[in-house]
Amino acid sequence: xxxxxxxxVASVGHRQTGPRWDRRTADLLAGSAxxxxxxxxxxxxxxxxxxxxxxxxxxxxxxxxxxxxxxGWHFLGQTGNLVHQSGRFFTVEGLRVRTxxxxxxxxxxxxxxxxxVGILGILAKEFDGVLHFLMQAKMxxxxxxxxxxxxxxxxTRSNYTRAHxxxxxxxxxxxxxxxxxxxxxxxxxxEHGSWFYRKHNxxxxxxxxxxxxxxxxxxxxxxxxxxxxxxxxxxxxxxSRTVLSSLPAAADGPDRRPARALxxxxxxxxxxxxxxxxxxxxxxxxxLAGLPDWHRxxxxxxxxxxxxxxxxxxxxxxxxxxxxxxxxxxxxxHGEGVTAFLVHDxxxxxxxxxxxxxxxGLPLVVEVAPTVQCVPENHPADxxxxxxxxxxxxxxxxxxxxxxxxxxxxxxxxxxxxxxxVDADEALAAEPLAPEYAWLSVRQLERLTxxxxxxxxxxxxxxxxxxxxxxxxxxxxxxxx
Numbered sequence: 010x011x012x013x014x015x016x017x018v019a020s021v022g023h024r025q026t027g028p029r030w031d032r033r034t035a036d037l038l039a040g041s042a043x044x045x046x047x048x049x050x051x052x053x054x055x056x057x058x059x060x061x062x063x064x065x066x067x068x069x070x071x072x073x074x075x076x077x078x079x080x081g082w083h084f085l086g087q088t089g090n091l092v093h094q095s096g097r098f099f100t101v102e103g104l105r106v107r108t109x110x111x112x113x114x115x116x117x118x119x120x121x122x123x124x125x126v127g128i129l130g131i132l133a134k135e136f137d138g139v140l141h142f143l144m145q146a147k148m149x150x151x152x153x154x155x156x157x158x159x160x161x162x163x164x165t166r167s168n169y170t171r172a173h174x175x176x177x178x179x180x181x182x183x184x185x186x187x188x189x190x191x192x193x194x195x196x197x198x199x200e201h202g203s204w205f206y207r208k209h210n211x212x213x214x215x216x217x218x219x220x221x222x223x224x225x226x227x228x229x230x231x232x233x234x235x236x237x238x239x240x241x242x243x244x245x246x247x248x249s250r251t252v253l254s255s256l257p258a259a260a261d262g263p264d265r266r267p268a269r270a271l272x273x274x275x276x277x278x279x280x281x282x283x284x285x286x287x288x289x290x291x292x293x294x295x296x297l298a299g300l301p302d303w304h305r306x307x308x309x310x311x312x313x314x315x316x317x318x319x320x321x322x323x324x325x326x327x328x329x330x331x332x333x334x335x336x337x338x339x340x341x342x343h344g345e346g347v348t349a350f351l352v353h354d355x356x357x358x359x360x361x362x363x364x365x366x367x368x369x370g371l372p373l374v375v376e377v378a379p380t381v382q383c384v385p386e387n388h389p390a391d392x393x394x395x396x397x398x399x400x401x402x403x404x405x406x407x408x409x410x411x412x413x414x415x416x417x418x419x420x421x422x423x424x425x426x427x428x429x430x431v432d433a434d435e436a437l438a439a440e441p442l443a444p445e446y447a448w449l450s451v452r453q454l455e456r457l458t459x460x461x462x463x464x465x466x467x468x469x470x471x472x473x474x475x476x477x478x479x480x481x482x483x484x485x486x487x488x489x490x
Contacts, residue, residue, distance in 0.1 A: 034193060034257060038232060041140040042479075045233035049136040053234050060244075063146040063226055064156045067329035071150045074324045075307045079336045082322075089298025089305075091320070091338055098165070099123035099420070101310075101320055101338055103297045104206060106369040108290040110445070112392045117301045119310055119320050120370055121340065121420055122206045122294070125166040126197070129248045130184040132161040133193060133216040134229070141229040142214075143180070143221065144249065149418030150325045151339050153425060157246040157418065158238065161227070168331065176331040179224060183215050190217035194255040196461040198469065199376060201416060202368025204318070204340050206294065209372055209462065210248075212255045226329060232256075236477035242413040243425070247466065250414065253476075254469035258455040269358050270450035280447050281463065284365035285375045292369050316387050318342040321422065339422040344386040345413075346426030348467045349400045350475075351380045351433040352409060353448070360448045361475075362396070362433065366465065376465040377449070377457055395443065400431050407432040410474050416466075426467070428474055451475060 046053050076084070081094045091101035104120040132143040147159035164178045183189050193214040200208045230238075235253065238244050270277075302312055310320035319341050326334045351362040366378035383394045385401070410430035417424070442448075449457075454472055457463045464472070 037135070037140040038256060040138070041232035042236065042476075043233055044139060044231040045237045048141055048229060048231040048234055049139060050141060050229035051234075053237050056228075056230075056234070056238065059228060060146055060156060060158070063329075064148075066225070067148065067327065069148045069155050069325075069327040069329070071155065071323050071325050073308065074322050074336065076305075076322050077307070078324065079322050079338070082336065082338065084297075088296035091297065097125075098337075101297060102206070103295040103300045104292070104369055105295045106290065106292050108288060108367060110288040110290070110367045112388070112394070117295070117303065118317070118369070119297060119300065119303065119340075120206045120294075121204055121208070123165070123208050123420075127165040127168075127210045128162050128181065128184050128213065129160050129210050129252050130162040130181075130213045130215065131249070131252050132180060132183050132190075132221065133214055134218070134221060135216075136229065139231060140216070141231055142235065143227055144230055144235070146226050146228075146329075147246070148327045148329055149246070150323055150327070150337070151341075151420065151422040151424065152243070152246070152415050152418035153423050154243050157415070158244055158249055159246045160249050160252050163246075163248045163419075178331065179227075180221070183217060184211075184213055189219065190215040192216075194252075194257060194459075196255050196459060198251055198255070198458075198464075198466070199371055199373075199462055200466055201421075202371035202376070202465060204370065204421065206370045207372045208370070212252045214252060214256065239474055239477040240410075240412060243415050245414070247415065247417050247470065250470040250473045251466055254458050254464075254473045257459065258452060269356070270453055271355055271360060271448050274453060274456065277447065277449060277453055277457070281365055281375070281377065281457075284445055285373060288367065288375075290367065290374060292374070316343060317384075323422065339420060340424070341422040342384060342424050344384040346384045346424075347381055347397065347400065347429070348379050348426045348471065349381045349396075349429035349431055350468075350471050351396060351400070351437070352430050352475075353433040353438040355438075355448070359451050359475075361451065361454060361471075362442075363447055363449045363454070363468070365445045365447070368465070371465070372462055376463055377454070377468055378465045379468050379471055380446070382465075382467050395446075399433075399437065400429060403429075403431045407434075410478055412474070414470060428471060430471065430475060430478070 084091055100122045101119055102122050105117050107115045133140055143161045145159045148155050161180050193216055195213045197209050198212045321341050322338055324336045353360055362380040364378045365375050367375050380396050381400050408431055413425050413427050415425045
């Protein structure tokens with residue numbers, strides 16, 4: 010790519026990667042996105058009361074405990090890895106990374122290893138001609154407010170195969186076994202590459218015509234209502250955000266004008282492939298015991314300098330879950346994150362400044378990431394991430410979107426980032442780019458997301474936020490995002 014030529018506009022005219030575009034799906038999604046205030050089932054104004062009521066119906070609590078109070082978990086004598094006695098769920102191990110890319114050439118850290126592929130599934134259904142999505146009020150021990158809006162099904166394989174011997178996962182039959190509806194999206198996506206080792210989940214959306222048995226912990230919402238709720242802090246959970254990012258884009262259909270971008274898709278794919286191929290890295294699991302710079306106390310695994318994160322243990326009581334009480338480890342980061350895309354319109358076409366970011370736990374090591382993704386307190390003055398200061402210094406008029414969202418509450422405790430979409434001025438947009446950065450059109454970001462294992466979970470959240478800011482348009486038009 011030639012990032013120094015912002016006025017060169019090339020046509021991107023090939024078929025969309027991922028779910029096949031069709032007019033009915035485009036019309037349904039556009040119509041659903043237009044209804045922001047009310048659907049046919051629950052008005053947006055009533056949502057907060059509904060969620061609070063679900064919280065009162067299922068009292069929950071989470072408290073820190075010592076590692077010795079973990080039930081069913083223990084540290085292995087030889088490696089010091091933290092494991093469950095069943096051999097299922099997940100383990101906490103060590104990781105060593107050596108790389109020629111990024112600000113830190115070598116580091117060691119604890120990391121969660123969970124090799125099984127889980128299901129993140131949303132069930133969709135038409136009511137009075139409008140597509141609605143079945144969402145769940147789900148308690149997770151790491152959420153700062155415990156209860157958030159999750160997909161219809163959010164379950165590891167251990168959970169939906171009932172390794173915990175708890176209650177069955179509701180509605181999982183729509184996403185396993187024989188097809189029970191029309192698939193709108195079905196793609197493997199990575200999870201947090203800084204804290205998970207090569208973990209990925211199935212992100213799937215199924216449209217059904219069945220009569221779906223109602224349950225008080227679930228509600229039907231339009232896409233527009235979900236977009237409205239994304240403007241609120243810590244309401245729509247990470248798993249919902251990533252599944253929604255996998256919805257097909259209403260663009261590049263057989264009878265629509267092709268979207269236009271600074272660079273053709275072939276160059277974008279070449280840029281990502283080059284970033285995955287030209288750096289040296291050695292990534293290897295190592296024993297948790299004796300991990301350099303880390304030490305274990307009775308209550309945490311932590312660094313001596315207090316940076317990055319701790320591994321802690323919690324006891325959970327949650328009457329609404331398949332198992333009403335349990336204990337488990339969680340990763341708890343230090344400080345609030347900043348996750349942002351710089352955004353600029355080139356010849357009227359919105360683009361984001363993407364970062365080909367290396368993370369030690371990603372399945373393919375490098376994926377498309379936001380312009381900025383960090384916890385500022387973790388970086389000394391001489392190792393500030395590129396563009397962080399521009400994002401933090403943005404004027405209010407430059408900020409298109411701002412909300413705080415928590416990360417995966419089933420494995421991370423109080424992991425919250427401020428998600429931002431920030432307008433880049435003309436001078437910044439014209440600057441030459443470092444090789445690991447590129448301007449991608451929003452359509453290109455959507456297509457890469459549909460391909461799977463190419464766009465990281467933070468960038469997928471921002472893609473969903475971008476869509477929440479877009480003005481819905483009919484399928485016959487190709488304007489907007």
